[in-house]
Amino acid sequence: MTITDSRPARSRPPLGLGSSLTAAYYGLGLAGLIVAEVGLVLVLLGWVLLAVAAIASVPVGPGDGHQRILLLLLFLTAGLAIGRFFVSPVLLALRQLAGLTRRLAGEWCGVPIAESYQPPPADPAQLPYTARLRWLLTDAATWRDLRWVVVNVLVGWILAAASAALIVVGGVAFLVPVVSRAIPPPAFPGNTKPVLAVIGCAMVVTGVAAAPWLLRGYGLLAARILAPSGQAELVSRVRHLSQTRSEALDTGAAEIRRIERDLHDGAQARLVAMGMTLDAAGQIIDTNPDAARALLAEARDSSVKALAELRALVRGIHPPVLADRGLTDAVQALTLDTPMRIHLASDLYGRPPAPVESAAYFAVSELLANVSKHAEARETWIDIRYTDGMLRIGVTDNGHGGADPARGSGLRGIERRLASFDGILAISSPPGGPTAVTMEIPCELSLPKTSSS
Amino acid sequence: MRVVIAEDLFLLRDGLTRMLQAHGLEITSAVDNGADLLAAVAKDRPDVAIVDVRLPPTFTDEGIRAALAARREVPGLPVLVLSQYVEQLYARELLASGGGGIGYLLKDRVFDSAQFVDAVRRVAGGGTAMDPEVIARLLARNTGNVNVGALSPREREVLALMAEGRSNVAIAQRMVITERAVAKHTASIFLKLDLQPSDDDNRRVLAVLAYLEG
Numbered sequence: 085m086t087i088t089d090s091r092p093a094r095s096r097p098p099l100g101l102g103s104s105l106t107a108a109y110y111g112l113g114l115a116g117l118i119v120a121e122v123g124l125v126l127v128l129l130g131w132v133l134l135a136v137a138a139i140a141s142v143p144v145g146p147g148d149g150h151q152r153i154l155l156l157l158l159f160l161t162a163g164l165a166i167g168r169f170f171v172s173p174v175l176l177a178l179r180q181l182a183g184l185t186r187r188l189a190g191e192w193c194g195v196p197i198a199e200s201y202q203p204p205p206a207d208p209a210q211l212p213y214t215a216r217l218r219w220l221l222t223d224a225a226t227w228r229d230l231r232w233v234v235v236n237v238l239v240g241w242i243l244a245a246a247s248a249a250l251i252v253v254g255g256v257a258f259l260v261p262v263v264s265r266a267i268p269p270p271a272f273p274g275n276t277k278p279v280l281a282v283i284g285c286a287m288v289v290t291g292v293a294a295a296p297w298l299l300r301g302y303g304l305l306a307a308r309i310l311a312p313s314g315q316a317e318l319v320s321r322v323r324h325l326s327q328t329r330s331e332a333l334d335t336g337a338a339e340i341r342r343i344e345r346d347l348h349d350g351a352q353a354r355l356v357a358m359g360m361t362l363d364a365a366g367q368i369i370d371t372n373p374d375a376a377r378a379l380l381a382e383a384r385d386s387s388v389k390a391l392a393e394l395r396a397l398v399r400g401i402h403p404p405v406l407a408d409r410g411l412t413d414a415v416q417a418l419t420l421d422t423p424m425r426i427h428l429a430s431d432l433y434g435r436p437p438a439p440v441e442s443a444a445y446f447a448v449s450e451l452l453a454n455v456s457k458h459a460e461a462r463e464t465w466i467d468i469r470y471t472d473g474m475l476r477i478g479v480t481d482n483g484h485g486g487a488d489p490a491r492g493s494g495l496r497g498i499e500r501r502l503a504s505f506d507g508i509l510a511i512s513s514p515p516g517g518p519t520a521v522t523m524e525i526p527c528e529l530s531l532p533k534t535s536s537s
Numbered sequence: 538m539r540v541v542i543a544e545d546l547f548l549l550r551d552g553l554t555r556m557l558q559a560h561g562l563e564i565t566s567a568v569d570n571g572a573d574l575l576a577a578v579a580k581d582r583p584d585v586a587i588v589d590v591r592l593p594p595t596f597t598d599e600g601i602r603a604a605l606a607a608r609r610e611v612p613g614l615p616v617l618v619l620s621q622y623v624e625q626l627y628a629r630e631l632l633a634s635g636g637g638g639i640g641y642l643l644k645d646r647v648f649d650s651a652q653f654v655d656a657v658r659r660v661a662g663g664g665t666a667m668d669p670e671v672i673a674r675l676l677a678r679n680t681g682n683v684n685v686g687a688l689s690p691r692e693r694e695v696l697a698l699m700a701e702g703r704s705n706v707a708i709a710q711r712m713v714i715t716e717r718a719v720a721k722h723t724a725s726i727f728l729k730l731d732l733q734p735s736d737d738d739n740r741r742v743l744a745v746l747a748y749l750e751g
Contacts, residue, residue: 384648384649387645387648388645388648391621391643391644391645392645395621395622398621398622399622404621404622404624405624405626405627407597408597408598409597409598409626413626416626417624417625417626420624420625420626420629420674420678420750421625421674421677421678422678423677423678423679423680423681
């Protein structure tokens, strides 16, 4: 198992006029975000500023220094008393903005940044105020967000807005002397029309050329400040692993208990009955051959039933086709047993590790069962793909939608089982349909087994 | 009738051999893997080969692949595949090899030796022997089909037995009705499912199976 690498990629940003202009435009967007961040921080610090402003505006005569300090303290206390209620909403809003920055850094700057907030001890809305505050303030990620605002105000905005500014100012410098007849008065020797045009032109060219690099630089800067430190990443990874491990163990234990119960009540009981029937038949075979024959037939029926139960059990543990042929054929076999029109597409050439294969199979099986139970769908599409170390399975139906993972335990169960493999499940099911479920499991493929026949 | 058996578990191989011999069949070879099966089939030219699905070395679907390979080498070789479980996927692959003479049964069916030997003879004669469980699942899959829904319970029963590969005589015996009644039912089934009626038992089975697989 590898730790997800959130370090920025070192590739060159896309170059070209179009992408440069887009980059400059994106830079402006990010600069807009900075304004919003500063606004939030002002709300946080507003009460301090207000206090200072209030003191400054109070008309006091000379020699009233003590009075002024007293007033300052009074206002500060009042400010603290009121301001503390702003702290957690502002920090949470700041989180949203930082989250947006992270996302945009990935989408626009090509520098994806991982998120690592501490999970709240309970539903944040239900938390008492001080507990919520403690949760927020003890999180290193909160302080990273605040640090980011400071860095943004100091350096970030230059990187974000520089290219757009260069292009606009340069453009104006180039166009104004060309368009307007009025030449600005020479402030320094050589400040004439052609010189201004050349300077403007150079600014535009510089702005366009630098835009992708500046945008990438902004992304790298954001990653430097906002990305979780190696340790924080490890901590969140360990938390995830221990949680999924204990869930996997629980599921495994429950499964073994179910199998034990099934064997105990099913095949085992039938074998006992069979033994007794055979014994009885042996005792009367000389005195009453007809009755003995009937008992033997009964024993045979018992053995057929025991076999059928064992077969059903094996299917539930590990379906034979899955073992024989792998995921695609096992899903195909599943579709043959489902009374619904199912289109299966797969480009799976190797085989995922057996546990992944099994989890994926049972996930598809459960989803299909859901579709035929709830969706009233006429058709279902299953799509199995493997690209870049990721097994992707899509199950889409044209039923009436409205599937809610929070309501049904089935989807939650699949999600939990996939989580043991760092897999995820995404569902889109608007009322009226269609329902699309996508699963992703990172895994390696082994080469297909060569047939020996 | 000359039979080749491929089954890796000694107990089952021995049991099958003895049971078939008791019914007067001749076992020319009893092997325990796919490669030996191909050699035995080429050498003995049997009337039918009985093959277990799981064979060494992979213990997966070797038997299916060996059976199909044997049919490629000896075209028209009747093959009866035995398995601990039945899968429509495999049934379909076996049927797709074409030409009849295909059987696919659960191992449990050997408990009823008379019926089992009957199935072996049917396959050897170029007929079909599909396991009732395969058929039951095929029918379950067609529950939404209006044409199948239009069949009477009696007709459904006849359809299932027909799909297993049984002749009218066998169906009549099984259902304790006259052969004429069976013929009436089959005619009605073919009409309702909109299939070409056929007197040839095997072509009839394949048509029904193809219809149910949709």
